[in-house]
Amino acid sequence: MPAPCPPQESAVPDRPSPLPGLGRRLAGAGLAALLATLAPAAGLAQARPDATLRVVLINDLGSLDPVQSTAAFVRNHGFMVYDQLFALDSRGEAQPQMVERFERSADGMRWRFTLREGLAFHDGAPVRAADAVASIRRWAQRDVVGKALAAATAALEVADERSFSLTLARPFxxxxxxxxxxxxxxxxxxxxxxxxxxxxxxxxxxxGSGPFLFEAKEWRAGDRAVYRRNPAYRPRPEPPDGLAGGKVVKIERLEWLAMPDAATAAAALQSGEIDLIEQPSPDVIPLLERARGVRLFALNPVGYMIWLRPNHLVAPFNDPRARQAILHLVNQQEVLQAAGIRPSEQLPYCPSYFLCGTPLESRASATGLREADPARARVLLREAGYDGRKVVFLNATDSPINNAATLTIAAALERGGLAMDVPAMDWATLTQRRNRREAQDQGGWNLFVTVANVLDAQDPLSNLYLASPCEGGLAGWPCDAELERLRRSWWEEPDAARRRALLDAVQARAYQVLPYVNAGQFRTLAAHRSNIEGLRPTTVPVFWGVEKK
Known part of the structure; x- marks a missing residue:
């Protein structure tokens, strides 16, 4: 379904808000990532042989393919072992990363990219333009942004060993x-x-060709994944800035540990057995705030959304009226409070598909999500032909926030007349089961919860669960040609005022067809040992520039 300047202890504003000075960029470009504005200089200290960083991220590593899966754990793995052609800096602007230089025609329809010299994969093979082109093509088969780019592309071709060209068929x-x-x-x-x-x-x-090597022989799903510094990696000369710039690794080894029990992880952080928890359970935050040798900071300065994803292929939520009934049963503040989110870090109500508190916030056609109206929900369910069959709501119990949100929403739906079945599993299992298209009584499902950050949801192009393409979409498989037409019009429209109007039209259509339901926006703090330096508010956890003192 988004780390620190110098660590910010627990100085957290009352509500998530975009970083200053980014409004015009986000409204104009639509892909401003709202990453942090402050970044430490890229120190060139040598990695210490005994420097092992031990981290507990939201979920442990369950699979390795960053194209086939949208799970955050695969993305986190990807930033360690791979590199990107371009990367978003702290202002949300795309900067060359593996690319050394690029040219584009005056009309923006023809592009040529040249890779940096001397890039190499972990097996010693040089990185070639053919690798980049093949990677783009595979990615574009699955990702919502990649599909949009591919649909606008006339040709993507290798020019020579280090250069490739992109020719557009229509504006993008x-x-x-x-x-x-x-x-x-x-x-x-x-x-x-x-x-x-x-x-x-x-x-x-x-x-890959990234700053860390994956130790496949040490990977034990449900226990740990291990990475070590790539001694052959050639970082860019610029300081790190957002997800861009020089990726200088200052640790020799990184252990990504599985600790699904929140109290166990908190105790391990206090004792120094681990160095960082990406998303501590909200109920242990007060304890960690008082703990000696522990600091808290906003890894994701803008915040997260809880997304409730219905399965659009099977009853009852194949009928939009049944999906709309959810709006009259879910209370966002109730969900956030049940998840233990402190009032200072929650938005009691957010109707926007593009994160509240950002320049692209929209309230067009917003309905429900505040006060429950079970009577209205029952009418909609009756009109949708709901016959009392079990509704299978997959529950990832290894994530405290997902688990609390799932149980709270399930109880609300039950009050509205739905018969609920809430099977427990870990997140890795859920990400596999959600790919099943069978009916719920044949091993399928009806609902699941995921948590998304600003990079997942910031505009009509990048919002991965908003896309409703009918064929080739993500688990849940929404299908709406009108929503797709409006999304495409948004990223093709050059006029800012018209784009704003189109954005509201996208939001309004989304409230009609409900590809997913926003069950609440909030922010949490990450926690780390005070001797860990170089962490930055990068929205997603990355570990170049990080060292133990």
Whole structure:
């Protein structure tokens, strides 16, 4: 379904808000990532052989293919082992990363990109333009942004060993931003031999050209994933800035540990057994605030949304009236309070599909999500032909926020007359089961909750669960030609005022067909040992520039 300046302790504003000075860029380009504005200089200290960083992220690593899966754990893995052609800086602008230089025609329809010299994969093979082209093509088969770029492309061709060209068939104003796609199915460059794997087949070889090497022999799903510094990696000369700039690794080894029990993870952080928790359970935050040697900071300065995803293929939520009934049963503030989000870090009500508190916030056609109206919900369910069958609501119990949100929403839906079945599983299992299209009584499902950050949701192009393409969409499989037409019009429209009107039209249509329901917007703090330096508010967790003192 988004780290620190110098660490910000627990100085948190009353509500998530965009970073200052970014409004015009976001409103104009539509892909401003709202990453943090402050970034420390890229120190060139050598990695210490004994420097092992131990981290607990939202979920442990369950699979390796960043194209086939949109799960955050695969994206986090991807930023360690791969590199990007372009990367979003702290102002949300796409900067060359693997690309050394690029040229474009005056009308923006023809582009040529040249890779940096000396880039190499972990197996020693040079990075070639053919690798980049194959990676783009595979990514574009799955990702919502990649599909939009591919639909606007006339030709994508290798020019020579280090250069490739892109020719557009129709206007697409966000080429660099698309090639900097940092989340969902993020665009990472892998060897051509791997990128030629069908997008429907998962790759199991984590060979990339990024700053860390994956130790496949030490990977134990449900326990740990291990990475070590890539001694052959050549960082850019610029300081790190957002997700862009020089990726100088200052640790020798990184252990990504699975600790689904929140109290166990908090105790391990206090004792120094681990160094960082990406998203501590809200109920342990007060304890960590008082703990000696522990600091809190906003890894994701804008915040998260809880997304409730219905399955549009099977009853009852294949009928839009049944999906609209959810709006009259879910109370966002109730969900956030149940998840233990402190009042200072929650928005009691947010009707926007594009994050509240940002320049693209919209309230067009907003309905429900405040006070429950079970009577209205029952009417809609009756009109949709709901017959009392079980509604299977998948519950990832290894995530405290997902678990609390799921149980709270399930109780609200039950009060509205739905018969609920809430099977418990871990997130990795959920990400597999949600791909099943069968009816719920044949192993399928009806609902699940995911948590998205600003990079997942910031505009009509990048919002991965808003896309409703009928064919080839993400699990849940919404289908609405009108919503797709409005989304496409938004990213093709050059006039800012018209784009704003189109944005509201996209939001209004989304409230009619409900590809998903926003069950609440909030922010949480990450926690780390006070001797860990170099962490930055990068929205997604990255570990170049980080060191132990």
């Amino acid at each position: 104003a966000l080429v660099k931003e698309a090639l900097a796609r940092p989340t969902a199915s993020a665009l990472f460059v892998m060897p051509e031999r791997l990128a030629q794997t069908p997008a429907t087949t998962a790759i199991t070889d984590a060979t």
